[in-house]
Amino acid sequence: MSTIEEHMFKQEGYHLHMIPTKKYKTNTIAVKLKSPLNREVITKRALLPYVLQQATSNYPSARAFRTALDSLYGAVLSVDSSKKGEDHVMTFRMEIPNDEMLSGDESLLKQGLALINEIIFHPKVEGEALDNTIVDREKQTLTQKIKSLKDDKMSYANTRLIDEMCKEEPYRFHVHGYEEDLDGITAENLYEYYKEMLSNDDMDVYVQGNIDANEVQQLVQETIKREANPKRSKNGTTQQDAPSEVKEIVERQNIQQGKLHLGYRTSIRYGDKDYYALQVFNGIFGGFPSSKLFMNVREKHSLAYYAASRFESHKGLLLVFSGIDPNDHEQAKDIIEKQMDAMKAGEFSEEDVEETKQLVVNQLRETMDNQHGLIELMYHQVLSGSTVTPNEIIENVERVTHEDVVQVAKKVALDTVYFLTKEEGGNE
Template identity: 95%
Template sequence: MSTIEEHVFKQEGYHLHMIPTKKYKTNTISVKLKSPLNREVITKRALLPYVLQQATSNYPSARSFRTALDSLYGAVLSVDSSKKGEDHVMTFRMELPNDEMLSGDESLLKQGLALINEIIFHPKVEGEALDKAIVNREKQTLTQKIKSLKDDKMSYANTRLIDEMCKEESYRFHVHGYEEDLNDITAENLYEYYQDMLSNDDMDVYVQGNLDPNEVQQIVQGTIKRQSAPNRSENKTTQQDAPSEVKEIVERQNIQQGKLHLGYRTSIRYGDKDYYALQVFNGIFGGFPSSKLFMNVREKHSLAYYAASRFESHKGLLLVFSGIDPNDYEQAKDIIEKQMDAMKAGEFSEEDVQETKQLVVNQLRETMDNQHGLIELMYHQVLSGSKVTPNEIIENVERVTHEDVLQVAKKVALDTVYFLTKEEGGNE
């Protein structure tokens, strides 16, 4: 297994992470801006990257901006927002050809970095405001996105589970913001928040490709300029124990398929010694098609259209998702809980452990083979303050024993059951 190198340079106002590799024909730039989740500004943060990518000071029209991107030999730009533990992360990504694939004097990487710098630090402004037409258009787009997530009942049920489970924690805030906030967002107050973000967010720049780390540092240092240099904030994601009495929430809508979602507390996060056993535990319990949830709830008892689990690496949560007939609520919930009881009783074989470890390792290797996936994996170190490399994660997973998985199972505690079901008197 090839070793993944990471060279980290502390720049003025940000950290540069250089990942040299000859695996790809393209180079990737990824800029991440992180701030604690905050209900007052989360909708602005969800909106902002989409506004910034539309036009800049030097490329003020959609056509001129597109021409600038096309001049980089078809470079691909994307933006998004994500929730990592109790932090909100904005990401600006660019994928562009390796200079070795082209003939030309000026570094394509340098040009790509210059455009990323333009997008983040030199947006199109009108006095003390972002471009009003762009802001209004992107507000409409975000409104549609929020509505579509409500219409997707699996996504809606997951959001509602977190609403109820984390009622007193910042993790409950919605990553894409709130529709009711959008009317109050103006080009002026969004620009004001943008200035605050530039001053206070933690910023990490990742450059990955067939490149020399020291050359990249010189190019980045001369291209991406940040005036202020905030001290990197500490990871302060809160941990809570499951309540003594499980919360049970039933919500009714005009739907045919019920959504039964369960939220568990694990008290295990990325960088903890039990994190690797948690990955294997989740795989045996509900993470793969060979898992207990899939085989028992869906296949054996035919009680679910789907049944699976996943864990949140930076918050210590394990979430179960299932789509069921509304009439099968009690039976489905009982069988899901029995699968968890079986895990706590050690009712899984050594063969289950070995097979699942291989599945987890294969999944990690697939992530590492993907340019964006590898950067996300490396960024876990920043989020957690833990310097565990991707290769060490694989080694630690391979060392997990049956006893390790059993000890993790004993830590998992049910917090909240959320059931989205049909309206009373609805069609059978």
């Protein structure tokens, strides 16, 4: 197994992470800006990266910006927002051809760094406002995205589960923001928030590919300059125990397929000693097609169109999703809870543990083989304050025993059951 090498340096205003590897034909630059989740600004944060990627001070039109990107031999730029525990993370990512693949005097990596610096630090500004036309257009696009998430009932049910489960916690805030906020966002107040973000966010810069760490450090120092030097925020993600009484929420809409989603508290987060056993637990319980949920709820009893589970690494939640006939609600819930009881009782074999460990390890290796996936894996260290490497994660997963999985299962407590079903009097 090849070792992942990471060089990390504290620069003025950000941390630089370099990951040299000859595995890929392209190099990747990723800039991550992190801030605690805040209801007042979440919609502005969801909107901002999409506005910034449209035009800059030096490339003030879509055509000029596209020409600049195309001059980097088809470089690919992407942006996104994500929720990691109780932090909101904006990511600006650029993939560019490896310099060794092309003949030319000026480093493509240097040009790529200059362009991503332009996007983040030198937006197209009109007086004390971002470009009004771009802001209005991106507000419309974000409105459509938020509406489409409501129309996707699996996504909607997951959002509603978190709304109810984390009612008093910042984790409840929606990563893509809120439609009702958009009318109040202007090119002026978005620019004001942009300046706050530049001053206050924790910033991490990743450069990965066939690179020389010393050269890249110098290039980045010359190219990406941040005036502010904020004190990095600590992970403030809150942990709560499951309530003494399980919350049960039923919501009715004009739908045919019911959505039964269950939220559990694990009190286990990335970097905790039980995290590796939690990965194996989830694999046996509902993470893979061979899992108890899939085999029992879907295959054996034919009660679900789908049934699976996943865990949130930085918040300590385990979430179960199932799509069912609304009339099978009680039976499906009962069978899901029986699978959890079976996990707590150790009703799974040593072979199940070994097979699932291999599946988890294979999944981790696939992530490490993917350029974007590897950076996300390395960023977990920043989010958690942990120094465990991807290779050490694999080694720790391989050490997990049957008893470790049982002990983790006993920590998992049901918090909320959310059921989205058809309207009363609907077709049976």
